[in-house]
Amino acid sequence: MSVLSIPAVWMRGGTSKGLFFRAQDLPAEPAQRNAILLRALGSPDPYGKQIDGLGGATSSTSKAVIVGPSERSDADVDYGFAHVSIDSPVIDVSRNCGNLTAAVGPFAIATGLVEAVEGMTEVRIWQANIGKRILARVPVRDGMPVEEGDLQVDGIPWPGAAIELSFLDPGGSAEAPLLPTGRRRDRLDVPGVGKLDVSLVNAGNPTVFVRASDLGLSGREQPAEIDADADGLARFERIRAQAAVAMGLGDAPEVVSRERPATPKLAFVAPAADDRASSGVPIRSQDMDLLARILSMGRLHHAFPGTGAVALAVAAAMPGTLVNEMTPWAGQGGERRTRICHPSGLLEVGAEVTSDGNGWRAHQVIMRRTARRLMVGQVLVPMRGLDRQLDG
Structure with a gap:
């Protein structure tokens, strides 16, 4: 059986985990890209385990992130988030993942999308799902993100290096204003x-x-x-x-x-x-x-x-x-x-x-979170069932 071999990084960001890709390594066409993400994470799985993919069968671990260079003057990278349903062939792109946002900066630096600045690198992120800017301040040593540190985030058993995230003007989106009904209650x-x-x-x-x-x-x-x-x-x-x-x-x-x-x-x-x-x-x-x-x-x-x-x-x-x-x-x-x-x-x-x-x-x-790379390599995606979508 033929398989696709796609460069990817398995990362933890805050209290979530996800499969990170460079935009250039996935098809630009949404249906083709989604077919690959579903199969890579093991969805849909009627048994609810994602046993034939990398997903962890929880909402916090069935996620994918796509990062590429930005054409915006106020951003270094564009970041797209995909929340993959476990038991149905649905990918929800209506939202951002704040926890995995913490891993976007380190991923961009480690993969060469953003030039490392020794000591602290500020990564300007355009969150494409909701159309918002985020600044990530990532500690760097010897040209690579620092992962070990003293910040203990509840929900994660080990401490890590602090990454400061500033969500700029986070209220409202193209879908709805800060107060969608105009009322606070x-x-x-x-x-x-x-x-x-x-x-x-x-x-x-x-x-x-x-x-x-x-x-x-x-x-x-x-x-x-x-x-x-x-x-x-x-x-x-x-x-x-x-x-x-x-x-x-x-x-x-x-x-x-x-x-x-x-x-x-x-x-x-x-x-x-x-x-x-x-x-x-x-x-x-x-x-x-x-x-x-x-x-x-x-x-x-x-x-x-x-x-x-x-x-x-x-x-x-x-x-x-x-x-x-x-x-x-x-x-x-x-x-x-x-x-x-x-x-x-x-x-x-x-x-x-x-x-x-x-x-x-x-x-x-x-807010401050931690992040680290868990695995770097190739995700293997069986071609069976994908070939018609990828050809089309």
């Missing part, structure tokens, strides 16, 4: 659920925020608890899909569920309270600003996605949102650093948000 009437208060925020990625208490939850739930409740997951999806329509991201809830599984995200939040991380480590209420959990591709995220953290930090700095009301500075906003307690521990994210009387603007969001 809405009331949805969700079939099978009832009326529910929500805050709909489009920053980093579109995200739906709900009070944990309104769902009968504490905000301290772990993935195993949520994912084992099929009825609860179905309820979350009804809320997410209805909110997507309200945000202008889909014509009907059933269309959203079928064609747009990755965004918007659905998060539930609660005031700070003593918690325990999935590792068993206790977390004190005084060390956090609020509790938060978020769903990704129909399952509870094991930590907190980077772009979800961008949206949460912006909402936390905006008086009048459900997120802001959970924080110690409820009713105030501006420039805030929010300490998020998630299933794996804590994450601190800074956001600067202002209102000029005509609306709200998120100026930037800053």
Whole structure:
């Protein structure tokens, strides 16, 4: 059987893993490229294991990134993200992955797409999915990204070198403004659920925020608890899909569920309270600003996605949102650093948000993550079933 042999790097960025490609090594035609990405990661797999591909059978590990030189004067590289469904032949490109964004700069430097500057290299990234600029400050030694360091990110067992990410003007996109409905709080009437208060925020990625208490939850739930409740997951999806329509991201809830599984995200939040991380480590209420959990591709995220953290930090700095009301500075906003307690521990994210009387603007969001290369080589993709798409 003939196979395609394609240069690729398997990388961890933050609490996600993905298969990284240079743009020149994949077909430019979307259908051809998607066929390769699906097969490389092992999707669709009706058994839900991605056993015949590199995907890890979770929303955090079934991802691909494509990076190439940018023609923009304000960017060094263009970065495209693909979230690959595990059990269906669907690739969602409606969003960015904030965690894997941390690996884009190191990948660009290591593959020669960006010239290394000894000490610290600033990589200007154009995030093509959502049309936003991101600055990554990557430590460099002897012309290569530094991977070992002292920054411990909860959800990752080993520390690494700190990469600072600045998400510039992250509010809004071509699809929807920062506040898609123009309001900081809405009331949805969700079939099978009832009326529910929500805050709909489009920053980093579109995200739906709900009070944990309104769902009968504490905000301290772990993935195993949520994912084992099929009825609860179905309820979350009804809320997410209805909110997507309200945000202008889909014509009907059933269309959203079928064609747009990755965004918007659905998060539930609660005031700070003593918690325990999935590792068993206790977390004190005084060390956090609020509790938060978020769903990704129909399952509870094991930590907190980077772009979800961008949206949460912006909402936390905006008086009048459900997120802001959970924080110690409820009713105030501006420039805030929010300490998020998630299933794996804590994450601190800074956001600067202002209102000029005509609306709200998120100026930037800053967070620190780690990244490293896990494997460098060739991904082997069987040609069977691909040949007609690649020829066409």
